[in-house]
Amino acid sequence: MIDSVLQWLQNTPASVAIAESTWLFPTIESLHVLALA
Amino acid sequence: MHALIGWIEGTSLNQRVQNVFWIIPVIQTIHILSVSIVISSMAMLDLRLMGLVGTQHSVAASAHRFMPWLWGALAVLLLTGTVLIIGEPGRSLGNWVFQLKMGLLGLAIILSLAFTRKLKQDLTFWERSSSARTSSRILGVLLLTLWVGIVICGRWIAYVAGES
Numbered sequence: 001m002i003d004s005v006l007q008w009l010q011n012t013p014a015s016v017a018i019a020e021s022t023w024l025f026p027t028i029e030s031l032h033v034l035a036l037a
Numbered sequence: 038m039h040a041l042i043g044w045i046e047g048t049s050l051n052q053r054v055q056n057v058f059w060i061i062p063v064i065q066t067i068h069i070l071s072v073s074i075v076i077s078s079m080a081m082l083d084l085r086l087m088g089l090v091g092t093q094h095s096v097a098a099s100a101h102r103f104m105p106w107l108w109g110a111l112a113v114l115l116l117t118g119t120v121l122i123i124g125e126p127g128r129s130l131g132n133w134v135f136q137l138k139m140g141l142l143g144l145a146i147i148l149s150l151a152f153t154r155k156l157k158q159d160l161t162f163w164e165r166s167s168s169a170r171t172s173s174r175i176l177g178v179l180l181l182t183l184w185v186g187i188v189i190c191g192r193w194i195a196y197v198a199g200e201s
Contacts, residue, residue: 022196030192033069034185037076 040131045126054124061124068117071110072188079184080105086163086177087107088170096173097160104153111146134197138190152176 009015018024045051045155054060084090093101122129127134153164163173 020078021126026193030189033188033192034076036069037073037080 042126044180045123045130048123050123051126052073054120060072061121064117064124068114068121071113072191074106075114076184076188078103078110080181082107083177083181086173086180088174096163096177097138097156100153100156104149110147129194132194132197134190134193137171138187138194141183141190144182145180145187148176148180148183152180 010019018028081090081099082099083094085094085096093100152163160163163169163176
């Protein structure tokens with residue numbers, strides 16, 4: 001059950017875009033840390 | 038720089054940080070919590086300098102409230118950052134984003150010290166005239182931009198290759 005959900009999540013356009021981009025993940029991480037404050 | 042990285046990698050402290058599995062994640066957690074203290078306190082003070090929030094309080098009162106949080110959290114950041122550098126010197130010291138982060142940090146500290154110095158000389162310095170208020174707004178924008186830039190650089194260090 002969880003495997004199929006994770007597989008679906010991994011194949012979503014958003015997931016693929018984040019995985020294939022060199023800058024999206026660190027940019028989201030920067031916003032995440034700033035939002036902590 | 039390469040020699041310094043090599044020397045740190047040969048120390049017993051480097052081996053200790055590398056081999057004890059919990060040291061780096063614990064230190065990183067404290068480092069991030071301290072970053073959030075710096076950003077939240079500096080956001081409040083810088084937005085006050087810009088005249089956007091807390092205008093019922095003087096700049097001096099806002100600085101008195103928030104600056105101690107900056108210096109306290111910066112001391113913790115210096116300590117935890119040093120441990121992280123000792124544990125992984127190539128990842129940080131040899132990385133241009135880390136060097137940029139340190140440059141921005143140095144500038145933010147110098148500006149913060151200058152801001153405090155002027156305030157100690159005259160509690161109304163940043164509010165006493167229209168030109169002083171303009172300088173205050175510019176300083177607020179500059180400082181907030183620097184602190185946000187420092188956080189962004191901190192996150193990007195892991196994604197830009199350093200020396201190994």
